[in-house]
Amino acid sequence: MNLRNQLKSNKTTFLRIFIISTFFIGCVLLLNKWKGIPIGSMTRDITTTAGVEIYVGFFSQVGFFFWIAAATLCMFTSFINHKSRGNIIFTEFLFLFGLLTLLLCLDDMFLLHESVFPYIFGIPQKGVFMVYGILIFFILLRYYQIILKTNYIILAMSFIFFAISISLDVIHPPNLNPYLMEDSVKMFGIVSWFFYFYSNATSIVSNLTTAINSK
Incomplete structure (x- = not known):
């Protein structure tokens, strides 16, 4: 060209x-x-x-990479599924989870739950977590039939890790390094989140490739 x-x-x-x-x-x-x-x-x-020093914050920045990668997978796979005339509900599921992933990434990057919402909008940190929880609950309720057809155990793992991390952030248990425990558990959650949507993306691309080759 x-x-x-x-x-x-x-x-x-x-x-x-x-x-x-x-x-x-x-x-x-x-x-x-x-x-x-x-x-x-x-x-x-x-x-x-x-x-x-250049190593300051490297652990959290690695988490950002996984958040962004997961959001990209969701959006791209949603687009591919839509173009290939796949399941409309699955397309919506991936798109909404892509938006949710972006929101969680922005929260992690700019500390929305600690700084922006409490000090600018007057919403306490626990209230922000509650809103996130309600939002996730309704998305899971709306698409639970789709989720049950996927490797949902990986998604369940990520939610368990996130719940533990949030609990550590709120409770601050004594005799534990708060940074090591909370951020390590959160990293497990983020990586699990990424691999859940990675499995969905590879499944859709594999099915699409098989359909194209069979024609």
């Missing part, structure tokens, strides 16, 4: 790149004007800005 044809066929992609990039640049400029936050504090690498 020559350059001229590529320019024509990728107009929508170019527009998406421009809109998304401009949106985040706009967020930086808005926060700078509204809250007086230095632009460099938002755009520079966090280890450079904070003047800390």
Whole structure:
């Protein structure tokens, strides 16, 4: 494909790149004007800005990678399933879990339950956890028949690990290193979450490939 044809066929992609990039640049400029936050504090690498060693926060950042990977798998697989005219309910299930995963990732990255919701919106940390729990409960209730057809034991593992991590965050048991225990259990939950949706993605792609090869 020559350059001229590529320019024509990728107009929508170019527009998406421009809109998304401009949106985040706009967020930086808005926060700078509204809250007086230095632009460099938002755009520079966090280890450079904070003047800390490169290993600071590496464990939590690894968790972000798994969150984002899981969200990407959900969204991409939902798209593939929709395009291949697969089960509509399964497509919705993957899409909503993709949005939920993004929300949990943003909460983990920006401490929404500790900083944003309590101090900006006045919602206490326990209240935030309760809202998350209710949201997850209704999604599970809506799609439980779909979940039972998947490797749900892996999803159940992730919820168990998350429940333990939240309990440790709220209770703060004595004689235990809070960072090691809480964050280690949460890591088990995030990785389990990723592999659950990885198994769904590979299953859909495998079934689609088999269907294409059989034609």
